[in-house]
Amino acid sequence: MTPAERGRALRIAAPLGLGVLFLAAWQALVWAYEIPAYVLPGPLLIGETLWRDGPSLLASLWVTLRITFAALAAAVVLGGALAILFAQSRLLEISLFPYAVVLQVTPIVAIAPLIIIWLKDEVFLSLVVCAWIVAFFPIVANTTLGLNSADRNLVDLFRLYRASRWQTLRYLRVPTALPYFLGGLRISGGLALIGAVVAEFVASTGGSETGLASRIVEAGYRLQIARLFAALLLLALTGIAIFAALSWLTRRLIGHWHESVLPREE
Amino acid sequence: MTADDAQPPDILLASVGKSFRNGVEALAGIDLAVASGTFLSFVGPSGCGKSTLLRIIAGLVPPSMGSVRRGAGDLGFVFQEPTLMPWATVHDNVYLPLRLAGWSRERARPRIAETLAAVELGDFAQAYPRQLSGGMRMRVSIARALVTEPRLLLLDEPFAALDEFTRFKLNEDLLRLWQRRRWTVVFVTHSIFEAVFLSNRVVVMTPRPGRIVADLPIELAYPRDSALRTVPAYTEQCRRVSILLSEAMA
Numbered sequence: 001m002t003p004a005e006r007g008r009a010l011r012i013a014a015p016l017g018l019g020v021l022f023l024a025a026w027q028a029l030v031w032a033y034e035i036p037a038y039v040l041p042g043p044l045l046i047g048e049t050l051w052r053d054g055p056s057l058l059a060s061l062w063v064t065l066r067i068t069f070a071a072l073a074a075a076v077v078l079g080g081a082l083a084i085l086f087a088q089s090r091l092l093e094i095s096l097f098p099y100a101v102v103l104q105v106t107p108i109v110a111i112a113p114l115i116i117i118w119l120k121d122e123v124f125l126s127l128v129v130c131a132w133i134v135a136f137f138p139i140v141a142n143t144t145l146g147l148n149s150a151d152r153n154l155v156d157l158f159r160l161y162r163a164s165r166w167q168t169l170r171y172l173r174v175p176t177a178l179p180y181f182l183g184g185l186r187i188s189g190g191l192a193l194i195g196a197v198v199a200e201f202v203a204s205t206g207g208s209e210t211g212l213a214s215r216i217v218e219a220g221y222r223l224q225i226a227r228l229f230a231a232l233l234l235l236a237l238t239g240i241a242i243f244a245a246l247s248w249l250t251r252r253l254i255g256h257w258h259e260s261v262l263p264r265e266e
Numbered sequence: 267m268t269a270d271d272a273q274p275p276d277i278l279l280a281s282v283g284k285s286f287r288n289g290v291e292a293l294a295g296i297d298l299a300v301a302s303g304t305f306l307s308f309v310g311p312s313g314c315g316k317s318t319l320l321r322i323i324a325g326l327v328p329p330s331m332g333s334v335r336r337g338a339g340d341l342g343f344v345f346q347e348p349t350l351m352p353w354a355t356v357h358d359n360v361y362l363p364l365r366l367a368g369w370s371r372e373r374a375r376p377r378i379a380e381t382l383a384a385v386e387l388g389d390f391a392q393a394y395p396r397q398l399s400g401g402m403r404m405r406v407s408i409a410r411a412l413v414t415e416p417r418l419l420l421l422d423e424p425f426a427a428l429d430e431f432t433r434f435k436l437n438e439d440l441l442r443l444w445q446r447r448r449w450t451v452v453f454v455t456h457s458i459f460e461a462v463f464l465s466n467r468v469v470v471m472t473p474r475p476g477r478i479v480a481d482l483p484i485e486l487a488y489p490r491d492s493a494l495r496t497v498p499a500y501t502e503q504c505r506r507v508s509i510l511l512s513e514a515m516a
Contacts, residue, residue, distance in 0.1 A: 153349040156326050160343055161366040171362070175353045257353045257394050 041226035050230040057215065057227075061234050064211040067124065067196040068242070071131030075188050078132075079139030080181065086140075087147035087173060088165070097144075104137035108195060112202040127199040127211075134195030138184040146180025147173045179258045182250045189242040197235065274337065275299040276418055276450040277323055282332035283475075284318055291475035292318045296332070298469070298478065300452065302417075305444060307453045307461035307468050309507065311515070315476025316454045317346075320422050323452060339417030342410075342449075344424045348403035350395040350410075356382065357391040360409045367414070381413045384443060401432035408440065419451045425460070437463055438492050445489050458511065462486075462503045463494060470507065472514045479514040482506070 001009070023043045029035070030042035037045055050057070082100070086093035112130045119126035150172050158168045200213030210218075212231050219228040255261045277300040284293040292315040300306055308316040321327040322334060324343055350359045357378055364374040382388050385405040395403055404424060411419060425433040441464055444451060455461050461468050462484055470480040484503055486494065494500050 151349060153345045153347065154351065157343065157345075157349065157362075158366070159326065160324060160341060161363050163366045167366055171365070172351070175351065178353070254353070257396065262396070 038223040038225050041229060045226045046229045046233070049226040050233065053227055053230060057212070057231055057234055060210055060212045060215045060231070061238065064193075064196050064200065064213065064235075065238065067127045067131055067199070067211065068192045070124075070128045071135050071195060072185075072189060072192040074128065074132045075136035075139050075192065076185065079136045079184075079188075080143055082140050083143035083147055083177070083181075084169070086144045087169070093144065100137060100140055103133055108134050108198050109202060112199050116199075116203050123203065127196060127203060130199035130202075131192050131195030134198070135188040135192035138187040138191065139181065140184075142180045142184030142187075143177050146177025149180070150176045179250075179254050179260060182246070182253065186243060186246045186250065189246045190239055193235070193239050193242060273302050276302045276304075276337040277452070278333075278335040279323070280333045282319075282322060282329045282334060284315070284322065284327070285330045293322075293329075294475040294477050296476075296478060298481075300450060300467075302337070302450055303448045304467055305451045305453065305465045307455055307465040308471055309455060309458055309461045309468055309511065310471035310476070311456060311473060313476075314471040314473040316471050317422050319471075319476065320420050320452060320454050324420050337417065340414045342412055342414065342416035342419045344404075344407050344411045344419070344421040346423045346426055348395070348400075348407040350403060350406055352395050354394075355391065356387060356393050356395070356398070356406050359395065359406055360413050362410060363414045377413060381409045384412070385409045385439065399432075401428055401436060404428065404436060405439075408436075412443070417449060419449050421451070421453045423454050423456065426456070433460070434492070434495075440464065441490060458504050458507045459495075462500065462507060463490070468507055470510050470514060472511075480507075480510040482510070 027042045027044055030040060035042075041049075082096070086097065108130055111133065115129050116123075116126045119129065147169075154172055155168070158172055163171070196211070197213040200211040201217060204214055204217055212235055216228055216231045216235075219225070219231065251261050277298065279296050279298040282293060282296040282298075283291070285291045296319060308319065310316050318327060322329050323336065324341060325334075325336070351362070354362075360378050360381060361369075361371070361374050364377065379388070379391070382391055385408055387402065387405050387409065390398065390402065395406065398406065407424070411421075425436050428436065437460060444464075451464075453461070453464060466484050466486075466488075468480075468482055468484055469478055470482075471477065472479050486497075486499060486503060
């Protein structure tokens with residue numbers, strides 16, 4: 001094994017080993033002290049519950065995922081469009097940016113009830129709006145920064161060749177901003193999921209279209225702690241999957257040139 | 267040369283001055299006419315305003331005083347850094363000026379291939395800038411400036427950041443290209459050796475405020491090549507410019 005291979009193997013084996021150790025200790029503790037399942041269920045019980053309730057939990061996860069992706073898509077479209085507008089007009093940027101900050105710093109749990117009341121007939125839409133508010137700021141802020149970060153000499157070069165505003169945007173500002181945008185997107189992906197969960201908590205919608213957060217609330221009320229853990233596990237895995245997918249997208253889009261993704265030459 | 271003399275100059279500067287908003291007077295009383303086909307170098311210490319003057323000629327910076335006239339035709343500009351787009355291949359970087367002028371990829375392809383071959387980068391069309399050495403990046407930058415077949419080529423200390431071997435090589439290559447096409451060139455440098463090696467006219471500048479203190483023809487016949495560096499007449503010309511510069515600085 002080369003040192004590099006050993007390093008890679010260690011990077012997988014070390015956290016995995018620690019995880020297994022932790023789960024074993026947890027299970028041993030539950031067995032040794034006979035902790036009741038409504039206080040702390042053991043990993044085995046949680047696994048079993050996940051297997052049994054899997055289909056119904058996955059159906060709920062699907063609801064939460066739809067909210068998350070709708071919010072993320074809206075954040076990309078509106079955030080990206082707003083950033084491009086900001087890059088075109090400094091006046092627009094300094095007029096609107098503070099309000100974007102206000103939206104960002106106001107806790108979502110404080111605004112969510114309002115939005116849910118205003119859009120009471122549109123439950124799905126109200127939840128998407130809440131998740132969107134959380135998700136859109138990193139995209140606006142990062143993309144705006146990126147669009148304004150074009151190399152000064154390249155900007156001069158575009159001027160020398162009498163490039164139109166549109167050409168400068170398309171061939172210079174947008175490619176410059178892409179890594180910044182993707183950085184914002186990776187943050188927003190996680191935030192959209194958190195936003196969706198928080199909104200569901202506030203709304204606590206019943207009925208057939210129930211998201212994973214509502215299932216957690218419900219399981220908590222009924223002291224079905226194993227199910228609560230199972231739902232939590234699914235949420236965490238979803239968050240990791242979103243982050244991994246967006247990291248993969250980043251490598252696909254800018255891997256051939258951007259420093260952040262290039263392998264380091266030693 | 268006599269036919270050229272009858273033509274209107276490619277660049278005509280009349281009492282050009284430049285003061286920056288912070289009160290620094292960068293240039294004062296610059297009068298200069300550059301005939302078509304001239305290889306002119308501005309030489310001077312840092313801060314003598316030679317880069318600012320080049321930007322004024324390019325139209326990137328407006329002068330505070332005086333007038334600038336430039337002949338018709340395209341312009342090529344080479345910055346001190348290669349200033350390439352890191353996300354684009356060598357081919358696409360060179361394609362940029364043509365793309366901005368509305369050329370289709372198909373139409374541009376032969377021209378780009380020809381230009382890359384001229385700077386000895388024919389095999390690197392699909393490489394990205396990060397995969398190239400500093401000297402090769404500068405070649406790409408030069409190819410980009412030449413791809414529109416400009417009438418006027420402006421270079422702002424293009425080889426200052428390169429090691430001496432690479433710089434000598436690029437000097438020779440630039441000279442070879444120019445001897446073939448004879449565009450008008452304005453070259454900014456702080457190297458007297460480089461200026462004399464390349465140019466048929468050297469303009470010496472001094473700082474605070476930047477002004478022209480000497481304007482002398484370099485009487486060394488073209489075609490020139492690397493052998494010129496060891497010719498006594500070359501060293502003699504370098505010595506002349508050097509003396510003029512130190513007199514002006516004193």
